[in-house]
Ligand SMILES: Nc1ncnc2c1ncn2[C@@H]1O[C@H](COP(=O)(O)OP(=O)(O)O)[C@@H](O)[C@H]1O
């Protein structure tokens with residue numbers, strides 16, 4: 001699915017990612033954990049193609065294509081989805097209009113016909129049910145006036161609508177109460193298939209009780225310094241990150 | 251609505267100013283320049299009555315004493331009034347029926363998206379159109395259908411010929427000749443425009459629309475529109491404008507007067523898309539317009555404007571809330587890009603008791619443009635319990651553009667309640683990124699975000715116009731971010 005090799009990236013001349021390696025295969029769930037400021041969101045932004053980041057070295061191959069060579073929107077159209085740590089509000093643009101525009105641009109990219117209104121509404125009903133998103137929220141302006149939890153649920157709703165190959169969830173669990181966490185995780189699990197893959201960025205082990213990862217990586221100072229199974233997450237929760245520092249003499 | 255996102259995407263492929271073509275129509279022009287003789291000549295060409303010639307000459311004398319206003323936040327080379335042709339008419343003078351219209355003219359209308367073919371228009375979405383090219387009204391549709399209801403909708407010239415008593419009574423009653431430099435100039439040299447009268451208690455069953463087009467080089471357009479809504483009547487009126495792309499600046503100085511009698515309502519919508527000049531600021535229309543309406547008791551006037559064109563815009567659609575309980579509204583989107591300059595806003599003059607006004611202004615500026623809101627809310631002594639709510643938002647698309655807000659409030663009655671809100675924001679890179687991350691191109695993202703930002707205003711437009719306006723916004727803002 002995606003192969004990241006020796007990725008170096010900086011912002012405003014400051015190097016944040018310092019030779020990151022990661023390989024994710026179809027059907028897998030990877031968790032990335034790490035202390036604040038380690039570069040987790042930076043990794044997500046660089047992969048998604050956000051402006052302002054400079055990739056100084058390394059390669060990223062996504063589904064056989066050079067990801068870094070693609071325009072931001074084309075990365076999305078190729079099936080890369082980022083659930084934002086801080087979802088953005090777009091006043092006056094309804095969620096459904098926004099999604100229809102997105103869906104149709106993706107379809108057009110793949111040479112498909114636009115979705116008709118009836119099928120689209122059916123899809124909205126079906127997918128909003130997965131994250132128990134109120135139908136009213138689907139027609140409200142994108143994220144405007146949504147609570148923190150609603151915003152996160154809306155991200156997963158959008159993911160369900162766009163059906164990506166690789167989804168990166170950036171701290172989707174932060175700020176969620178236990179019920180919302182369960183709903184969001186449940187949504188992610190329903191959408192999981194042997195053809196797609198998920199990277200879950202998180203601070204807390206508790207999300208991983210619901211979304212069970214195949215691998216857990218520790219991102220520290222711009223690099224993945226340790227990889228393990230889901231037990232590693234428990235250990236990190238218990239012991240923090242200092243022991244890794246010592247163990248690896250960082 | 252049958253218009254889909256895809257249609258929009260398709261329309262955006264062609265992002266140039268698409269009305270920039272010139273029609274090859276033979277026209278009759280008078281020599282350029284301005285003098286009493288020229289005014290006499292215009293009046294004679296139009297076979298006008300003496301009282302109208304006198305009106306013009308008086309206005310001209312007043313204009314000669316006036317100086318061009320300089321208070322607006324715009325900079326431009328002042329027009330040379332002797333270098334303008336004040337009258338230009340398409341050669342074939344009178345069309346008895348639609349079949350008489352020559353092919354080139356029909357082609358022009360087709361390119362502009364104007365449908366005059368009454369047969370083909372489905373009932374329900376009817377729009378009666380008056381088409382004004384350069385100095386004359388070319389054709390008006392649905393006339394007979396409207397006249398069954400007693401509605402008069404015709405060119406201003408025909409109004410002068412057939413309904414002189416109405417024109418004489420109302421022309422200049424809201425915008426007097428002395429009002430300002432450009433209103434005085436217009437009063438002296440105006441050539442055509444539209445006239446509309448809705449009788450007592452009649453609800454006009456279709457949108458009335460005037461389409462203004464400048465075609466001829468070196469001409470100015472000086473039209474007058476007069477809309478009179480008699481007691482208890484209702485009318486929704488639309489106005490659209492375009493011009494060819496030319497390197498020279500052309501002057502458009504119109505006067506629009508609205509009269510809403512007791513319990514009447516007038517909704518006046520404009521989508522202004524005059525040629526804005528090229529990306530380096532060369533050419534484009536100078537749009538200096540005076541628009542004002544008066545409300546009698548319980549009457550309501552609602553101005554909605556989407557201003558995307560013109561090199562320089564100077565325009566303040568206003569309401570005089572004379573009657574008790576009357577309501578004035580102003581909804582505006584002004585978009586400037588490249589080197590465009592807009593100074594626009596409104597005046598709400600509260601005279602009657604319990605009068606209410608609402609101002610929603612959305613300025614969107616990109617490139618190196620300058621966009622100013624200028625508004626006056628005036629509460630007079632007798633305007634007990636007057637209410638005003640103003641909201642002026644500016645959206646910046648680039649670092650080099652300017653957005654300014656000049657709200658003036660004059661209040662002489664302590665029971666008045668005036669609220670003013672203003673915001674300025676920069677179009678969010680994070681918003682654009684968010685859209686792109688969902689597969690939406692950056693151009694489409696900008697169009698979505700700006701349309702969302704202007705939604706309150708766009709919602710006020712009649713459906714067909716709203717779609718047109720959405721496309722326009724997207725096209726106008728091409729290459730605006732920076
Ligand atoms: N726009 C920016 N300009 C400069 N430094 C930034 C910017 N964004 C993030 N950083 C820095 O990059 C580092 C990594 O940030 P981030 O990727 O958000 O960490 P994480 O998501 O792991 O908490 C931090 O030191 C942060 O301060």
Ligand SMILES: [Mg+2]
Pocket residue numbers: 040041042085171
């Ligand atoms: Mg982060």
